[in-house]
Amino acid sequence: MHTCTAFEAKDHTMKLATWNVNSLAVRLPQVLEWLQANPVEVLALQELKLTDDKFPFDALRAAGYEAAAFGQKTYNGVALLSRTPLADVVRNIVGFDDEHARVIAATVAGPGGPIRVLNGYFVNGQAPESDKFAYKLKWLDGLQAYVRAELARQPRLMLMGDFNIAPEDRDSYDPVGLAGTIHHTEAERAHFRALLDLGLADSFRLFEQPPKSFSWWDYRMLGYQKNRGLRIDHILVSDALRPQVSACTIDRVPRKWDKPSDHAPVIVELSD
DNA sequence: ATGTCGACGAATCGTCGA
Numbered sequence: 001m002h003t004c005t006a007f008e009a010k011d012h013t014m015k016l017a018t019w020n021v022n023s024l025a026v027r028l029p030q031v032l033e034w035l036q037a038n039p040v041e042v043l044a045l046q047e048l049k050l051t052d053d054k055f056p057f058d059a060l061r062a063a064g065y066e067a068a069a070f071g072q073k074t075y076n077g078v079a080l081l082s083r084t085p086l087a088d089v090v091r092n093i094v095g096f097d098d099e100h101a102r103v104i105a106a107t108v109a110g111p112g113g114p115i116r117v118l119n120g121y122f123v124n125g126q127a128p129e130s131d132k133f134a135y136k137l138k139w140l141d142g143l144q145a146y147v148r149a150e151l152a153r154q155p156r157l158m159l160m161g162d163f164n165i166a167p168e169d170r171d172s173y174d175p176v177g178l179a180g181t182i183h184h185t186e187a188e189r190a191h192f193r194a195l196l197d198l199g200l201a202d203s204f205r206l207f208e209q210p211p212k213s214f215s216w217w218d219y220r221m222l223g224y225q226k227n228r229g230l231r232i233d234h235i236l237v238s239d240a241l242r243p244q245v246s247a248c249t250i251d252r253v254p255r256k257w258d259k260p261s262d263h264a265p266v267i268v269e270l271s272d
Numbered sequence: 273a274t275g276t277c278g279a280c281g282a283a284t285c286g287t288c289g290a
Contacts, residue, residue: 022277022278022290023277023278023279025278025279026277026278047278047290049279073279074288074289075279075289075290124290126289126290164290218274218290219277220274220275220276220277221275221276222275223276259277261277262276262277262290
C-alpha cells in the first residue's frame with residue numbers, strides 16, 4: 001500500500017482519549033487548553049448537555065479537530081473529535097431504540113489500518129432498585145449485541161467512554177462500604193466482563209498502575225482532595241488492537257483546575 | 273447520608289440528574 005520511510009515511521013504512534021466533560025458549554029475552554037497540551041489524534045467526549053446546533057464545531061476546527069456530534073438538550077450527548085477524517089459516523093446503538101444520545105461511532109485511520117471507535121456515555125442507573133437501573137441493564141444488553149456485531153465487521157475496534165461501572169474492587173475508594181451500590185453491583189460488573197468476553201481488553205490494566213487510580217471524584221465532601229474516587233471511565237481495545245497498545249494513563253491535571261469536570265481524561269497510546 | 277455542580281423553568285430558588 002505504501003513505502004516505509006524513517007519519516008513515516010514517526011507517524012505510527014497515535015493517542016486517543018476519552019473525557020466526560022459535564023457540559024461542553026462550560027468546559028470548552030478546558031477542552032481546548034487540554035488539547036493544546038495533549039494533542040491526541042482522537043478525543044471522545046461525553047455529557048455534552050447541549051444540542052448539535054450549539055456544538056462548537058468552529059472553535060474545535062480552529063484547534064485542528066473535526067468533530068461528529070450527537071447531542072441533546074440538558075442531558076447526555078457524545079462527540080468524537082479527530083485530527084484526521086471521521087468516516088462512517090453512526091449515532092446511537094444500532095438495534096436498540098434509545099431516547100438518549102449516548103453512543104457515537106466512527107472509523108479513523110490508525111497505525112496498521114483503520115480503527116472503529118465507539119464512544120459511549122453509559123447509563124448511570126442511580127440505584128439498584130430504581131427504574132433507571134433496569135434501563136441501565138437493558139441498555140447494556142443492547143450495547144453488548146451492538147459491539148459483538150461491530151467486532152465481526154471490523155476487528156480493529158476500541159470502545160471507550162464513561163462506563164459508569166467500577167469493574168473491580170480496586171477501582172473503588174471504598175469497595176466494602178459501597179458493595180452492592182451503584183457502579184459496584186454484580187450485575188453491572190457481569191456486564192463489564194461480558195464485554196471483555198467479546199474479545200476486548202481493559203487497556204488500563206494491561207500496564208502496571210498506581211494503586212487507587214480513579215477517573216471520577218464526587219464534587220461533594222472533598223472527594224478529589226481525599227482521593228475518594230472511582231475508576232469508571234474506560235478504554236477497551238479489541239484483541240486485534242491489543243498488541244499495539246503501548247500505554248494507558250489517567251490525566252488528573254484538569255481535575256485540579258478551577259471549575260473542573262468531575263471526570264479526568266483517560267489516554268491510550270497505540271504503536272506500530 | 274451528601275456539605276457540589278450544571279441545566280432548566282420561571283425564579284432571584286426549587287427540582288432533577290449525576
